Amino acid sequence: MRVLNFTYLTVAIFLFCTSCSDKQYQTLFLQQKALSDSTSKKASVKTVDYQIKSQDILQIRNLQDIKYIVNESPITANASGNNASQGQEFQVQDDSTVALPVIGHIKVIGLTRAEAQKLIEDQYRKVLLKDPIIDLKIINLKVTILGEVRGQGNYVLTKDRTSLVEVIGQAGGLTDRANEKNVKIIRGTEASPKVINVDLADIGSINDPKTILQSGDIIYIAQNKRAARSDNLQSFTVIFQPALLLFNTALIIFTLIHK
Structure with missing residues (x-):
């Protein structure tokens, strides 16, 4: 017995x-130490704005009259069924141009969003409109976030420069199982991937240019021990x-x- x-x-x-x-007690943004990446830890990193590529989707509207991209042709809805106030959507072609009402084909590949916006605005000013105010967005840019966040999935980059912290916030924040010191940004092509290791316990990670996300980035938050x-x-x-x-x-x- x-x-x-x-x-x-x-x-x-x-x-x-x-x-x-x-219970995991996360210590975000407390320590102060340098970030590192898998290729060149000492190299300075310069933030480069995204350059338009073939097959990108441009959303364009004339802020002088949001019902029209130009003042002579009313638009009730675009090809995707979105409201006119959001602008029309145009796809960049393989020949490096985008076809727009009245002004025709405009070469935009290789330009940043701001450069393309100014170019299109200038072209409408020369050909048709007196004082156009063109708003242009690239709406197909996105990143993927996986691992220990509350909302895994794809997130659209709505700004020219979106930070890692902003996307984690959109995903609902880290879970209790997350290792805030082991966050990876996987960037580059399949043939030449680059891994950037980020320690969110380091307050310097907030403003580090390496944490400004690029379209196609994969973010992975590992489990804690x-x-x-x-x-x-x-x-x-x-x-x-x-x-x-x-x-x-x-x-x-x-x-x-x-x-």
């Missing part, structure tokens, strides 16, 4: 320990508990037989 009691006590302690959960240990322990428990139950049953039968 002592053996049986000891077994029950062992099982109870084991189940209690496996049911305990560690407590979460990883908990997952490993749960996996062990799933395997061990049936064996423990079988052993306990055998021990009860043995005890009853030898009473």
Whole structure:
């Protein structure tokens, strides 16, 4: 009977320990140390505005009259069914141009959003409009965020310069399982990927130019050590508990037989 009691006590302690959960106390933006990346840790990083590429989607509107991209042709809805107040959408062609009402094909590949906006505005001023105010957005730019955030998925870059912290905020913030010191930005092509390691415990990460996101970036937030240990322990428990139950049953039968 002592053996049986000891077994029950062992099982109870084991189940209690496996049911305990560690809480992650995140320390964001407290420490001060330099960021590093996988290629050149000492090289200075210059923030470069996105340059328009083939197949990009440009959303264009004339702020002088939001119902018209130009003053002579009313637009009720664009090809995607969006409201006219949001502007029309035009796709950049492989020949490096975008076809626009009245002014025709305008070469935009290689230009930044601001440069393309000014070019189109100047062209409408020369050909048709007296004082156009053209608003241009590139609406297909996005990043992907995975791992320990509350809302994984794709997020559109709505500004010229969107920071890592802003996108994490859009994703609902980090979970309790997140390792704030192990955030990775995967950037570049498949043939030449680059990994930027970010420590969000470092207050310098807020303004570091390497955390200004680029279209196509993949952001991954790793688990903290407590979460990883908990997952490993749960996996062990799933395997061990049936064996423990079988052993306990055998021990009860043995005890009853030898009473």
